[in-house]
Amino acid sequence: MEKVLNMEESILELATRHPEVIxxxxxxxxxxxxxxxxxQTAGRFMTLSKGIKIKKMDLNTVKLTFQSHGFKVLE
Structure with missing residues (x-):
């Protein structure tokens, strides 16, 4: 099964489907x-893309890290 990571999906939904995301x-x-x-609280409304902006992280670094773990990253 292909592991797909949608940057706009809530963290809770991602973690429910793929627990290794945490x-x-x-x-x-x-x-x-x-x-x-x-x-259960912030994870319900927080998305990965919002978290990256809040933490001022590099989008490409995040994408490459997930890709190295076998995820296909959708924006």
Missing amino acids: GIMVELGFRDIAKPGML
């Missing part, structure tokens, strides 16, 4: 998402 996000610097309850 570990990859923590590796990238999104440490708050691993805190208890954070996925």
Whole structure:
């Protein structure tokens, strides 16, 4: 099964379908998402693209990291 990551989908939806997304996000610097309850609260409305803007991260670095984990990244 192809692993597809939509940058505009909520983090909760992504993590529900692909639980390894959380570990990859923590590796990238999104440490708050691993805190208890954070996925159920902020994860409901936060998207990966919003998180990248808030954290002022490099979009290409994030995309390449997910691609290296076998994801096809959609914007």
